[in-house]
Amino acid sequence: MQPYEERLTAPRSWWLVSLLVGVAMALIMLPFGTLPLLGGLVGGTAVAAVVTSSYGSPRIRVVAGSLVVGDAKIPVSALGEPVVLDPEEARAWRGPKADPRAFMLLRAYIPTALRVEITDPQDPTPYVYVSTRNPEALAAALTAVRAS
Numbered sequence: 681m682q683p684y685e686e687r688l689t690a691p692r693s694w695w696l697v698s699l700l701v702g703v704a705m706a707l708i709m710l711p712f713g714t715l716p717l718l719g720g721l722v723g724g725t726a727v728a729a730v731v732t733s734s735y736g737s738p739r740i741r742v743v744a745g746s747l748v749v750g751d752a753k754i755p756v757s758a759l760g761e762p763v764v765l766d767p768e769e770a771r772a773w774r775g776p777k778a779d780p781r782a783f784m785l786l787r788a789y790i791p792t793a794l795r796v797e798i799t800d801p802q803d804p805t806p807y808v809y810v811s812t813r814n815p816e817a818l819a820a821a822l823t824a825v826r827a828s
Contacts, residue, residue: 683743684821686812690736691789698728738785740812742821747796749785749810756826759808760797762819767791770811779806787811794818 705724709716741748746755765773770793774786783798783805790811798805812818 684741684818685743686740686814686818688736688738688740688787688790688811688813690732694732694736694789695729698732699725701725701728736787736789738787740785740810740818742818742825745825747808747822749783749808752783752785752808754783754798754808756822758798758800758803759822759826760799762794762796762815762822764815764819765793765795769793773809778809781805782807782809784809785811796822 702721702723702725705720706717707720709720738750739748740750742756745757746753747759748754770791773793773795774784774788778784781804786809788811790813792812792815794810794812794815796808796810798807810818
């Protein structure tokens with residue numbers, strides 16, 4: 681069995697916004713001269729790109745009997761059956777059906793998701809919601825780990 685790994689990359693429009701933040705910083709620095717203008721362009725773009733990369737690129741992995749979602753590591757033995765959510769169902773679970781106690785790796789720019797119930801009676805978290813571009817493969821990886 682191959683371990684599952686996915687990195688959720690930020691959409692291209694976010695990178696364009698990072699560049700526009702740099703341009704805005706350059707315009708703010710324009711009255712102070714050319715060198716501050718260039719510093720604002722480079723510095724503003726770099727800071728915005730770091731923020732975009734850190735927020736927009738979490739990893740999802742199934743390794744060593746655990747589901748690793750961002751910073752969370754959940755043993756597969758504490759998970760129930762995975763439920764693949766199409767874009768409409770994913771939207772519903774992000775909104776009116778959402779439970780505030782749930783663990784959610786939510787990225788609105790990814791339309792599909794996977795929801796997995798938490799079966800550990802000691803854990804107050806009812807389920808894990810994971811935005812993923814390939815929910816079927818993630819569900820298959822979780823099922824394969826649980827079966828082995």
